[in-house]
Amino acid sequence: MKEQWRFLQTGFKTAATNMAIDRAVLMANSEGKVPPTVRFFAWKPPAISIGYFQSLNDEVDLANCKKFGVDYVRRITGGGAVFHENELTYSIILPESHPQISKNIMESYGRICGALVKGLKQLGIESRYAPINDIIADNRKISGSAQTRKLRTVLQHGTIIIDVDVDKMFSLLKVPNEKIKDKLIADVKQRVTSIKHILGKEISFSEVAKAIKTGFEEEFNIKLTKGELTEEELALSKKFEKEFFGTKVWNHRR
Amino acid sequence: MQTRSIYKVPNGKLLKIFLNYNKNNNSINSIKITGDFFAYPEESIEIMENKLKNISLNKEQLLKKIQSIIEEDNIQFIGLNAEGLTEGILMCKI
Numbered sequence: 201m202k203e204q205w206r207f208l209q210t211g212f213k214t215a216a217t218n219m220a221i222d223r224a225v226l227m228a229n230s231e232g233k234v235p236p237t238v239r240f241f242a243w244k245p246p247a248i249s250i251g252y253f254q255s256l257n258d259e260v261d262l263a264n265c266k267k268f269g270v271d272y273v274r275r276i277t278g279g280g281a282v283f284h285e286n287e288l289t290y291s292i293i294l295p296e297s298h299p300q301i302s303k304n305i306m307e308s309y310g311r312i313c314g315a316l317v318k319g320l321k322q323l324g325i326e327s328r329y330a331p332i333n334d335i336i337a338d339n340r341k342i343s344g345s346a347q348t349r350k351l352r353t354v355l356q357h358g359t360i361i362i363d364v365d366v367d368k369m370f371s372l373l374k375v376p377n378e379k380i381k382d383k384l385i386a387d388v389k390q391r392v393t394s395i396k397h398i399l400g401k402e403i404s405f406s407e408v409a410k411a412i413k414t415g416f417e418e419e420f421n422i423k424l425t426k427g428e429l430t431e432e433e434l435a436l437s438k439k440f441e442k443e444f445f446g447t448k449v450w451n452h453r454r
Numbered sequence: 455m456q457t458r459s460i461y462k463v464p465n466g467k468l469l470k471i472f473l474n475y476n477k478n479n480n481s482i483n484s485i486k487i488t489g490d491f492f493a494y495p496e497e498s499i500e501i502m503e504n505k506l507k508n509i510s511l512n513k514e515q516l517l518k519k520i521q522s523i524i525e526e527d528n529i530q531f532i533g534l535n536a537e538g539l540t541e542g543i544l545m546c547k548i
Contacts, residue, residue: 252496255488258470278532280467280490305494305532332467332492332533349494376460454488 205236205294207413207424212244215273216445217437218289219249221429222357223276223444224436225293230351233432236294238416238424240409246285247271248372251278251346255454264371274451275357277346279333282359283369286394288408290316291357292416300420301354309333309347311419312356316343319415320360323408325398333358340393361394362408459545467491467533473546480511485543491534498529511547516540 210221218241228234250259252275259281260272270283292312294301302308313329320327320337327337335343345358366389375381395403417424429437444450455477461469472486485506493499505523509516517540523529524536 251490253488253493253499254490255470255472255486258488276496278490278492278496305492305530346492348496454486 202421202423204423204425205238205416205420206234206427208237208239208241208427208429209409210239210241210429212242214245215243215247215249215271215284216441218243218247219273219275219445220437220440221433222291222293222355223440224433225291225429226350226353226355227436228430228433229293229295230353234430236298236422237292237427238413239291239293240412241289241291242287242405243271243284243289245269245271246283247273248281248283249273249275250281252276252348253278253454254281256452259374261372261374268368268372270372272451273445274453275346276350277348277355277357279344279346281373282344283372284359285365285368286361286363286396288360288362288405288412289357290360290412291355293353293355296349296352296354298354300422305347305349306331308354309345309356312347313343313345315416315419316345316358316360316412317415318418319412320395322411322414323395323399323403325395337398338393340391342393342395342398360408360412361392362403362405363396364392364394366392457546459542461538461542461545463491463534463538463542466535466538469534469538469542471542471546473543475511475546482506482509482511482543487539489534492532493534494530494532498527501527502529506543511544513540513544516543 225237248260317327325337327335330336333345334341343360347356370385375384456474459471467490469489474483485503509519520536
């Protein structure tokens with residue numbers, strides 16, 4: 201009998217709610233109240249998330265975010281700024297002591313990204329893990345992830361790009377040198393790809409979700425069973441949203 | 455004096471330092487270490503920033519201090535290391 205993990209699909213949510221849910225699940229899992237969990241989600245309105253260590257004002261064009269109705273949030277994980285629009289965002293939360301996860305952070309990145317690689321293969325896309333935290337297909341980035349470990353619990357979340365608008369992305373993100381912005385955009389267009397681009401056709405969120413779910417089940421030799429957030433997780437996520445991810449103090453802290 | 459640097463750590467991430475330093479005695483007044491790197495636990499970056507206050511910007515001394523903070527506070531960097539951090543800080547001076 202395969203081990204069962206909880207599978208959550210929380211749909212489209214705001215940036216603050218999405219990040220609050222991840223943290224609430226981490227908390228509940230660290231207290232042994234919920235099983236290892238894989239969650240798929242999306243962002244409405246579209247949003248920029250920045251890494252824990254990034255300077256918000258230095259990375260994000262807040263005026264343009266406002267103009268285009270794009271939300272922003274600081275993550276509890278390190279890594280870079282991501283524009284979340286047409287993508288599948290995943291998170292995985294499990295105890296650090298779980299036999300399926302390495303104590304070594306880099307090894308565990310490789311393992312979790314392995315699930316995504318297997319998932320993409322379900323869609324007919326060949327890809328591979330590119331350390332530190334990317335997956336590349338066709339020599340271009342198709343996925344990026346970030347991991348934290350708190351309360352002896354692993355949380356890794358990341359994006360799988362379904363479609364990407366690099367020009368829009370760069371109207372929202374600041375670049376170190378405005379003079380070379382055009383060249384930088386051209387470079388990024390060369391370095392980033394999407395499921396839609398590789399397959400050469402439209403693909404729905406649910407098709408991608410089905411494939412990536414299978415990838416997780418294969419990589420970890422588990423069965424993902426549909427579940428819901430517990431009452432306690434919902435209450436915790438409301439609290440975290442109010443106290444952290446929805447506040448200026450948190451989002452503007454660096 | 456308020457300055458900043460942007461430094462791509464070799465085989466690592468993009469480090470962006472905001473530095474306020476005392477030109478007279480060549481030491482750090484305050485520092486913000488930002489970028490797309492990873493540090494575990496995350497809160498240790500604030501500890502690092504606090505412990506670097508009043509530290510000399512002499513390369514050897516700075517590197518030693520950073521190495522000792524990493525050890526004391528059991529900090530694990532990914533995409534950043536003591537040498538890269540030292541380099542990024544000193545670049546603010548040029």
